[in-house]
Amino acid sequence: MNNLTQFKSWLKNVSFLTETDCNLFEPSLQTRQIKNKDIILHEGQVCKELGFINNGVFRMYYLSDGKEINTHFSFENEFVVNYDSFLQEAPSRYFIQALEDAEIVTFNLPTLQSAYNQSQNWERFGRIMAEYSYKLTTKRVEGFMFLDAEQRYLQMMKETPHFLERVPLYHLASYLGVERESLSRLRKKIAGK
Numbered sequence: 001m002n003n004l005t006q007f008k009s010w011l012k013n014v015s016f017l018t019e020t021d022c023n024l025f026e027p028s029l030q031t032r033q034i035k036n037k038d039i040i041l042h043e044g045q046v047c048k049e050l051g052f053i054n055n056g057v058f059r060m061y062y063l064s065d066g067k068e069i070n071t072h073f074s075f076e077n078e079f080v081v082n083y084d085s086f087l088q089e090a091p092s093r094y095f096i097q098a099l100e101d102a103e104i105v106t107f108n109l110p111t112l113q114s115a116y117n118q119s120q121n122w123e124r125f126g127r128i129m130a131e132y133s134y135k136l137t138t139k140r141v142e143g144f145m146f147l148d149a150e151q152r153y154l155q156m157m158k159e160t161p162h163f164l165e166r167v168p169l170y171h172l173a174s175y176l177g178v179e180r181e182s183l184s185r186l187r188k189k190i191a192g193k
Contacts, residue, residue, distance in 0.1 A: 004029055007052045007105040010077055021121045028111040034102040040080075041096040047085035049106040053078055056102020057166050060094050061174070070175040071140070073099075073160075073167055080104060083133050099167065149178045153186055 007029065011022045034040060034056065041047050043062065058080045060072040071094065074080040085092040086109060115122040143152050153176055156163055163172060173183040 004031065004105060006054045006077075010052065016121050016124060018121065021115075021119050024115045024118055024122070025107060025111060028107050030106050032104050032106055034098045034104060036098055036101050039095055039097045041082060041085075041092055041094065043093060043095055044091050045085075046089055047082040047092050047096075049108055050079055050081040050086055050112065051104035051106045053080055054103040054105060055100075056104070057099040058096055058102065059099055059167070059171060060096050062094050068095075068174060070171050072136070073163060073171075073175070075162065075166070079129070083130075099171070144177060149176060149182065150186055150190070152176050153183070153190070 004026065008022050008026070011017050011025075012019070031054075032051070040051075040058075053074055053076050055076055058074045059070050060074075060082065061068045061070045063069070080096060082092045082094050082096065084090065085094075089109065112122075112126070116126055143155065147155065156172075156176065163175075167175075169183060170180045173180040176183065178186070
């Protein structure tokens, strides 16, 4: 499967998108190879591209008193983007970094807006993506409000077990809001149950 075919195949699996809808994007799609640890978005930059991940893992993080705080991980067949910066064309508060060698298929905001203008199916797709992003954000915020560290870890194990396979533990600790040593103790405690 070539680099654009995977993205088009994924889009066609969205049941309401037609071949014509998918073809609206093709002339504007670009494939990028990203090396492990490359930062594709820096704090203060405007996120100018939305990337569909053919392969690889990315993390989104911010700095707090010089400490990296992970907020999101993106994997194959997901999008990697700072939506707020992308949609508002505003400076990002976050960094996005590859955690593995990766390949992404990218397009820009004018391409997306053009598709919205030409197809109600793309408008519907945009709404569904916005709802998905909202659900993820709400779940993350509520996880910190209503769950303790152990509950957050157990929820991650249940809902996103692939995180444990592909994301280094020190990044997971930051994501869960605990120190690395605390995560190690928590893992031992859960394994002992």
